Amino acid sequence: xxxxxxxxxxxxxxxxxxxxxxxxxxxxxxxxxxxxxxxxxxxxxxxxxxxxxxxxxxxxxxxxxxxxxxxxxxxxxxxxxxxxxxxxxxxxxxxxxxxxxxxxxxxxxxxxxxxxxxxxxxxxxxxxxxxxxxxxxxxxxxxxxxxxxxxxxxxxxxxxxxxxxxxxxxxxxxxxxxxxxxxxxxxxxxxxxxxxx
Amino acid sequence: xxxxxxxxxxxxxxxxxxxxxxxxxxxxxxxxxxxxxxxxxxxxxxxxxxxxxxxxxxxxxxxxxxxxxxxxxxxxxxxxxxxxxxxxxxxxxxxxxxxxxxxxxxxxxxxxxxxxxxxxxxxxxxxxxxxxxxxxxxxxxxxxxxxxxxxxxxxxxxxxxxxxxxxxxxxxxxxxxxxxxxxxxxxxxxxxxxxxxxxxxxxxxxxxxxxxxxxxxxxxxxxxxxxxxxxxxxxxxxxxxxxxxxxxxxxxxxxxxxxxxxxxxxxxxxxxxxxxxxxxxxxxxxxxxxxxxxxxxxxxxxxx
Numbered sequence: 128x129x130x131x132x133x134x135x136x137x138x139x140x141x142x143x144x145x146x147x148x149x150x151x152x153x154x155x156x157x158x159x160x161x162x163x164x165x166x167x168x169x170x171x172x173x174x175x176x177x178x179x180x181x182x183x184x185x186x187x188x189x190x191x192x193x194x195x196x197x198x199x200x201x202x203x204x205x206x207x208x209x210x211x212x213x214x215x216x217x218x219x220x221x222x223x224x225x226x227x228x229x230x231x232x233x234x235x236x237x238x239x240x241x242x243x244x245x246x247x248x249x250x251x252x253x254x255x256x257x258x259x260x261x262x263x264x265x266x267x268x269x270x271x272x273x274x275x276x277x278x279x280x281x282x283x284x285x286x287x288x289x290x291x292x293x294x295x296x297x298x299x300x301x302x303x304x305x306x307x308x309x310x311x312x313x314x315x316x317x318x319x320x321x322x323x324x
Numbered sequence: 325x326x327x328x329x330x331x332x333x334x335x336x337x338x339x340x341x342x343x344x345x346x347x348x349x350x351x352x353x354x355x356x357x358x359x360x361x362x363x364x365x366x367x368x369x370x371x372x373x374x375x376x377x378x379x380x381x382x383x384x385x386x387x388x389x390x391x392x393x394x395x396x397x398x399x400x401x402x403x404x405x406x407x408x409x410x411x412x413x414x415x416x417x418x419x420x421x422x423x424x425x426x427x428x429x430x431x432x433x434x435x436x437x438x439x440x441x442x443x444x445x446x447x448x449x450x451x452x453x454x455x456x457x458x459x460x461x462x463x464x465x466x467x468x469x470x471x472x473x474x475x476x477x478x479x480x481x482x483x484x485x486x487x488x489x490x491x492x493x494x495x496x497x498x499x500x501x502x503x504x505x506x507x508x509x510x511x512x513x514x515x516x517x518x519x520x521x522x523x524x525x526x527x528x529x530x531x532x533x534x535x536x537x538x539x540x541x542x543x544x545x546x547x548x549x550x551x552x553x554x555x556x557x558x559x560x561x562x563x564x565x566x567x568x569x570x571x572x573x574x575x576x577x578x579x580x581x582x583x584x585x586x587x588x589x590x591x592x593x594x595x596x597x598x599x600x601x602x603x604x605x606x607x608x609x610x611x612x613x614x615x616x617x618x619x620x621x622x623x624x625x626x627x628x
Contacts, residue, residue, distance in 0.1 A: 163335065169628065170331040181330070186628055195471055201416035202409040221405050222398020224338035225416055231472030233627035236335050242398040299471060313327050317626045318558050320329035
């Protein structure tokens with residue numbers, strides 16, 4: 128692995144069919160218990176018949192460049208690797224849940240069996256072995272692209288350089304490393320589709 | 325436009341009622357400690373009982389409070405990690421040291437106070453005031469640095485927490501001082517009782533002032549939320565007109581704020597200890613509601 132590697136994912140929503148294969152692959156690969164998810168596809172419907180459409184938003188941990196969860200973790204259990212992947216040390220986490228309360232994306236969960244906080248780690252065990260993350264490997268539309276955004280020859284870097292991309296909640300200054308092409312603003316906006324409580 | 329969320333997987337809210345109760349107890353402790361020290365430093369003889377009540381309440385509340393924190397951990401047996409693997413950027417790291425130092429200081433302060441060693445008690449009391457304020461102020465920072473949550477992420481939060489701590493601490497002191505005045509005053513001379521009565525009514529006025537300042541801060545917070553971004557607006561509507569309105573508008577603002585302020589300032593009720601007592605009980609309930617609203621409503625806005 129090169130020294131300045133920065134792993135990133137581009138999700139091309141023009142190719143996503145909303146099949147949830149990524150959610151299933153993630154569960155199987157990472158032993159994610161029932162009731163919690165590290166990768167999921169939010170689906171919205173909009174419009175009135177006959178002018179209707181469906182939008183998908185595959186979601187996972189953004190493995191931010193500037194992660195608030197790492198900053199706020201009192202015991203240093205959440206940390207960022209040199210290649211940008213944000214991890215949780217399972218032996219050090221005390222389960223105070225402050226990272227979950229701070230995360231602007233609600234991507235962390237308590238593992239109800241192991242009683243620690245977990246999240247998507249870009250399948251770092253596969254990446255370290257030279258494989259792709261499970262969700263990328265399994266995506267039938269090839270909507271997910273994973274690679275080193277600092278390597279100009281990688282597919283991720285090429286897409287970032289040539290396509291209009293967007294991240295979730297850029298105003299949070301977390302600098303997410305999951306980028307979207309063709310994402311629907313109504314799917315990205317958490318309050319859309321929720322009736323006034 | 326018609327938009328429906330067809331499928332989504334929101335996670336359970338991470339922090340619940342135990343955390344709100346923990347905030348409440350540290351607030352009670354910090355407030356009553358500060359008042360106890362002011363009473364001791366003020367040096368006037370009639371304030372003495374107040375100093376002693378506060379000196380007992382503060383460490384007791386702060387020994388119970390961290391129990392809620394540890395029980396709320398998913399791995400309670402690993403709580404010692406907080407003292408070994410410190411992250412200097414996290415407010416919880418500061419908190420774990422404050423939560424250790426402050427009650428120890430409070431116990432030694434109470435010890436000297438009850439032994440009658442005023443000079444030492446005053447020194448420890450003065451040391452304890454910044455500790456007490458930091459111990460409660462840091463809980464405000466915990467929320468303020470949770471930048472994903474619109475209701476929490478405001479620089480007003482630590483100040484709001486300290487002022488509400490003063491309100492609840494003062495409320496508890498008045499309740500205890502009134503109970504002492506009413507039920508544990510056998511054989512005391514009538515002029516001492518009259519002095520106690522004046523003291524309770526005077527404290528009531530200070531409580532009223534703190535309540536008004538608290539309401540002012542909450543008002544500022546809400547006004548800014550109402551002219552802010554999508555999630556800020558959503559959470560403002562959630563607490564003003566939504567699911568949390570009975571608890572926020574009804575209990576926190578009305579029962580725990582406006583009514584106690586009226587009770588201690590209106591001439592009709594301000595000269596009676598029973599109304600002062602009632603006002604104090606109401607502020608105690610109001611501040612508990614405030615802690616619950618901040619913690620739970622703050623996490624009730626969907627993030628994805």
